[in-house]
Amino acid sequence: NAGVTQTPKFQVLKTGQSMTLQCAQDMNHEYMSWYRQDPGMGLRLIHYSVGAGITDQGEVPNGYNVSRSTTEDFPLRLLSAAPSQTSVYFCASSNVGSSTDTQYFGPGTRLTVL
Amino acid sequence: AQSVTQLDSQVPVFEEAPVELRCNYSSSVSVYLFWYVQYPNQGLQLLLKYLSGSTLVESINGFEAEFNKSQTSFHLRKPSVHISDTAEYFCAVSDRAGANNLFFGTGTRLTVIP
Numbered sequence: 525n526a527g528v529t530q531t532p533k534f535q536v537l538k539t540g541q542s543m544t545l546q547c548a549q550d551m552n553h554e555y556m557s558w559y560r561q562d563p564g565m566g567l568r569l570i571h572y573s574v575g576a577g578i579t580d581q582g583e584v585p586n587g588y589n590v591s592r593s594t595t596e597d598f599p600l601r602l603l604s605a606a607p608s609q610t611s612v613y614f615c616a617s618s619n620v621g622s623s624t625d626t627q628y629f630g631p632g633t634r635l636t637v638l
Numbered sequence: 639a640q641s642v643t644q645l646d647s648q649v650p651v652f653e654e655a656p657v658e659l660r661c662n663y664s665s666s667v668s669v670y671l672f673w674y675v676q677y678p679n680q681g682l683q684l685l686l687k688y689l690s691g692s693t694l695v696e697s698i699n700g701f702e703a704e705f706n707k708s709q710t711s712f713h714l715r716k717p718s719v720h721i722s723d724t725a726e727y728f729c730a731v732s733d734r735a736g737a738n739n740l741f742f743g744t745g746t747r748l749t750v751i752p
Contacts, residue, residue: 566644566743566744566745582739583741614682616682618738626684627738629674629681632680632681
């Protein structure tokens, strides 16, 4: 299993540009999520999904869109990038509601918005 | 709502010395507590977790944490650290057993000095 994969690893955007961060998992997990990591602030939840066709907002959803058309993929879209979205983005996945499961994180995408 | 406080942003410690990384949480419901480790330029990996049962939980590489409900704490300890333990450590809380929708602390950077 590849686990959780993210592309690209690095990206530089200009203010106002749009892009999609890709996330895929091959563990058949129902739950997938996106976090952003900023210095001194830890990780904050952006959006999450508990299954195909179901998404919901996390702690910091503004400026981001998500969709979940398949179990495997959970892309994160920035429609109009802003410098405040400069961050490291992590995708994660797990089973839903299992007391013995854990959440698996991807390697991250480092995004810079100029 | 849940929140997590990690009191120390940086902890330097000499090799083979003991270390404690502090974590306090607030929650109005039952909690599930986690410690994640992030090595440089990598994603997060689960170190250990408390879901129920024994309040003392251990990891395979010598770390342990104790859930203290009265003090709302989940401090991480290791009796003798190695150079390879240098990393950033995040405490997280969830109100769901499946580790979905984690709320993270701001992280503690552990630096082991030779």
